[in-house]
Amino acid sequence: MATRLFEGKEHASYYQKFRFEPSQEILDLIFSYVDERLPKPHEFAVDVGCGTGKGTRMLAPYFKKVLGTDISVAQVEEAKKELGCPNVTYSICPAEGVPVADASVDLLTASAAVHWFDIEKFLKEVNRILKPGGCLAFSSYLFHMEVHYKDRSEQMNNIFSNVEDILSPFQHEKVNHVKTGYKEIFEAIPYTDKKRIESVITKIQIPLAGLLGLIQTFSSFQTYLRTEPEKAKEMIKTTEQRFLQIMGTSSIDTEVEVWLHNILVLASKPK
Numbered sequence: 001m002a003t004r005l006f007e008g009k010e011h012a013s014y015y016q017k018f019r020f021e022p023s024q025e026i027l028d029l030i031f032s033y034v035d036e037r038l039p040k041p042h043e044f045a046v047d048v049g050c051g052t053g054k055g056t057r058m059l060a061p062y063f064k065k066v067l068g069t070d071i072s073v074a075q076v077e078e079a080k081k082e083l084g085c086p087n088v089t090y091s092i093c094p095a096e097g098v099p100v101a102d103a104s105v106d107l108l109t110a111s112a113a114v115h116w117f118d119i120e121k122f123l124k125e126v127n128r129i130l131k132p133g134g135c136l137a138f139s140s141y142l143f144h145m146e147v148h149y150k151d152r153s154e155q156m157n158n159i160f161s162n163v164e165d166i167l168s169p170f171q172h173e174k175v176n177h178v179k180t181g182y183k184e185i186f187e188a189i190p191y192t193d194k195k196r197i198e199s200v201i202t203k204i205q206i207p208l209a210g211l212l213g214l215i216q217t218f219s220s221f222q223t224y225l226r227t228e229p230e231k232a233k234e235m236i237k238t239t240e241q242r243f244l245q246i247m248g249t250s251s252i253d254t255e256v257e258v259w260l261h262n263i264l265v266l267a268s269k270p271k
Contacts (some may be wrong), residue, residue: 021054023202049113053079096121115177138265146259148221167220194267209252
């Protein structure tokens with residue numbers, strides 16, 4: 001069964017506000033792979049574990065219709081608030097049971113999500129719904145996230161590493177799939193046409209407030225917040241103060257550059 005750690009309305013709101021969508025570079029890698037295997041126009045994509053739909057909506061220009069699915073009611077409610085993609089719909093369901101017909105899907109994606117699923121059951125469901133020649137694309141950013149600011153990047157990264165150390169005891173065991181770069185998930189995919197692309201680096205300019213918000217979307221932080229709420233809130237406050245001191249500013253609107261190291265797994269069902 002899928003692991004359910006993203007249920008709360010406040011967590012979903014943070015997710016919508018602070019989580020990153022897949023970068024254009026990752027999308028280009030996905031569609032370079034897909035376009036070699038499936039003729040255009042592409043008909044139907046499913047984004048599983050879609051959360052608030054950030055990655056789902058990015059698929060809209062490439063397909064006639066797109067379905068985003070998630071087990072969390074709160075996440076899907078946030079997704080439905082975003083307008084402007086008439087070919088995108090959403091469904092509340094587990095990843096291991098997607099409400100679409102057999103052999104109907106051109107591309108199935110999962111962004112920072114597949115490690116939470118029951119991998120064996122999920123891959124059987126993927127095989128059921130993909131068309132012959134249909135593709136899957138699983139992506140996630142890895143744990144060695146970097147924070148850069150002027151000539152103070154080393155100090156900034158030391159602070160961020162300290163946050164990771166504090167949150168480490170609250171990480172779910174399934175996060176180990178991310179730590180190993182989805183190697184076990186890649187090996188479990190039953191197709192011979194597959195590839196695993198490491199170290200796709202995305203550089204994003206965000207205000208410091210955005211970085212602090214991103215930390216609060218982590219499942220480990222949410223577990224910390226439920227377990228020791230005062231300590232969790234104090235950690236965010238202290239981290240903010242430490243960042244501001246290093247940066248020599250009093251404004252959390254000051255921008256930093258975050259480097260995400262991404263993993264991308266691609267595979268195609270035999271025709």
